[in-house]
Amino acid sequence: MNAVMKTLGAGLALGLSLSAQADGQLNVVSWSGYFSPQLLEKFQKETGIKVTVDSYDSNETLLAKLKQGGTGYDVAIPSHQFVPILVQENLLERFDPAQQPYYASVVDNLRKPSWDPEGGYSVPFIWGTTSVVVDTATYKGPTDSLALLFQPPAELQGRINMFDSAGEVIDTASVYLDIPLCSEDPKQMQQVLNLLKAQKPFVKTYSSKAGSIRENLASGEIDMSLFWGGSSMRAREMKPSLRYVYPKEGVMAWVDNLVIPKGSRNPDNAKRFIAFLSQPENAALTQNFLKHQSPIKGVEPFLDASLKDAPELHIPTGTKVLFSKTCSEGAIRLADRVWTNLMR
Template identity: 80%
Template sequence: MSKLIASLGTSLLLSLPLAVQAAEKLNVVSWSGYFSPEILAKFQKQTGIEVTVDSYDSNETLLAKLKQGGTGYDVAIPSHQFIPILIQEQLLERFDPAQQPYYAGVVDNLKKPTWDPEGAYSVPFIWGTTSVVLNGERYTGPSDSYKVLYEPPAELQGRINMFDSVSEVIDMASLYLNIPLCSEDPKQMQQILGLLKAQKPFVKTYSSKAGAIRENLAAGEIDMSMFWGGSSMRAREMKPGLKYLYPKEGVLAWVDNMVIPKGSKHPANAKAFITFLSQPENAAMTQNFLKHQSPIKGVEPFLDAGLKDAPELHIPEGTKVVFSQTCGEGAIRLADRLWTNLMR
């Protein structure tokens, strides 16, 4: 009898669609600290799919992971300027989200964007700005320019964190020096290198790990850092004296997007996860947790009150906002050389 039941069970299992057999797993790789336990629990409760999350601290690290075979990831969350690179390297699955009903809820200026003009490979997950956060209790002097970061006053020297993402560090330095993003001019890159080398003695750490940066700011281990707007708000909730700067040179803007890496073993689950995260109530849960801006319409009724007047999320009128760009091979080579030189 038991053999017969076992045989029937095996036959039934083999007859089920593959997506149903695999429905209990989903492997996600994202920026560190991007998902609250609550939203993952809600998704699992609704779908029965258990989510495992791995993390990275730069787009370059993600690119290297996916080039090495992706280690079984089903969803990744790269920044917008890396999407064309991932497409060109054939590291993404085409799943045509622009044809899905939920895509109508994406804010208009992020639908079929320049980095994915057909809306074929990506869905925006969260967006925001990159600037500088500093401890306004330790330093009360001028802070209307990135000069405070690159030529720090005595009270901030040795108390600075810079990202360890090549592209973001170079983009911000380019903004300060009024050099075009993705420059392929060796002389201009030499200028950037000179600026970063002169700053280096005053830098305590190079890290893009949002949680560690927040904790170090809150504990007074560092007093200034390159940081994202929403992450700065989360840090300010821990240490009220922190302030996010809108320098006269402008701020960088970014969009992190949900994609399906090539070779995903659970593509149906990946699509279900992306659909789930694109619903206004769930997108609001993401915004309430990360504090960055949401790319989904209709989140307002579900947002925490503190987000509605947070200075980190409301860009002052007249502020120059510059979206990071996808650099050509020449610029990437120069940037890699610069970074190797800087980190010696």
């Protein structure tokens, strides 16, 4: 809770100051479609703060926006491997959430994580896995390997979507090739490029826009995509023949985090919003909407029944799960070269 809130009641002037703050704005930039209207309405009703949401479709786009000075954003939601980059670039405000009461609700293994070891800059918002979703009405064969995505059978060729985010695509290709994540070896990255170039003629679209991917899967415009677990569940609810795959090579995992960009005009409102989102009942609203896994304890009583046994949210025992890493400058340069070459 912020300093103004702590001293509420100390005097009429402070009370008026808080009231004026509560009637203010909050400018959020996030992955597209991350907030249910119900959640934002609830926050506005409780606080009087109106939330405006802008969106991006890759961590790289967010980094570019913030480096350019943003447009007055108060809250952003980068993936975990980008938090150290944003801190290093001096693009985040330190607000020490680990010292706030709500931080106790964060699941133990995501408190003070490796990407924010002091809990100074970020609070986990949602987490999940990245793998392959395929329409089993079109494809009847085995789904136990990432070969399905990178060396697709005839019935899926030209029916595939890949993310347009270099990091996620290169990470998944590295998992398939059994190459270390964030490799600095040019020969290994050449293998990644060769794989992605060989796959490219079979790729119909490169997009990370979750809503568009879901609609295209449901309508049959595409039959397979690199996708996130919760988003795949939402797609399956539209088209039951869709299956989320747990390949033998493993799946990538990610954590999206709430942060306050440097120069936020409404930092107190940002802190209130982050505390609000970290309450179990509100975190459950987020999970019910996005279908990904929640990093907040105590959400279970508030969850929709459909989440209890959804295969997209329950990773099979023995599945290799790899969290994306924060790459070195050398690895980032190599990855950028691979992506630029691929997109020519």
